[in-house]
Amino acid sequence: MSNTNKKAIAKKALAGAVLLATSPAWAKGGGGNAAGKSQLGVNNLSLDVAPGHACAVCADKEDVMGKSSGNLTPNNLTIAIDPFETSYVELVFTVRDILAKDKNHVLFLVYSPQTSPSPQMPTPLSENKLGLDMSAMEILAIYNIPAQQMMVNGPTRLGAANPAPNSAVSFSVNLDASILPIFMQGNEKAYLQAAFMTKSNFEAGKYDTLILSEMDTLSFVKMTCPENHASVAVGTNEAGDGTMTTTDYDGKVGKTVTTSASAEATAETSTTITFGDGKGGM
DSSP states (O other): OOHHHHHHHHHHHHHHHHHHHTSHHHHHHTTOOOOSSOOBTTTBBEEEEEEEESEEEEEEHHHHHTOOSSOSSOSEEEEEEOTTTOSOEEEEEEEEEEEOOSSOEEEEEEEESSBOSSOSSOOTTOSSOOOBOGGGOEEEEEEEEOOOOOOOOOOOSSOOOOSSOEEEEEEEEEEOTTTHHHHHHTTOEEEEEEEEEEHHHHHHTOGGGOEEBOOEEEEEEESSOOTTEEEEEEEEOTTOOEEEEEEOTTSOEEEEEEEOSOHHHHHHHHTTOEETTTTEEO
């Protein structure tokens, strides 16, 4: 998809959402509530963040030890980089628990530098509500998710496969290294959520059918993680290979893996590495 088409789609989506937020139906119905119990892939998604290149993803000790949600990574993360030494910084985002559907869908990753005290558009089908301020919201990524159906498969002696499997979608985002120092100086944060809807509803402008992930908060610091933070870092050595290093919140260096594979493959490996005591993952 060209940048021009991507921007046009993003503009259409945001314009539709703003219209929906100011509609009489929104004024009457409020934010709405997701019916039934919490079900990943049904009324909410999970969003995880991993280092892709030349950065470290850091999590506070309290967030690691007190983690109890279905996400592999804590929702509040610090990204440590040296923007003056590298012009290429990459984060990898993974949206998990996308259930196989018989219809085409669209997946978004949206960002805003500020939050809203209350949802600015209704999402009655989603347990998680839109926490971003829409006036400054931008779409970092938008993907087509084609319909998926399992082929006929009978039971076996060992068992039978679930006919509605779930999948994870991972994608890289190249951070603007020239802007990151401004984030650091002003202690600015980036707030992100993933959103999912059918392609037909997207084309019809029915944005109230969105299913959302929890909101992740990213802060940015120079060079190294703060004290009492666990981390997973991916850098480069002189040969240009990606080197992944994990460190627990007491500063002890854990497993280090060097690979000549792409940043995407490195990030996929890093999703199996756990923070600290293993209650949070990266």
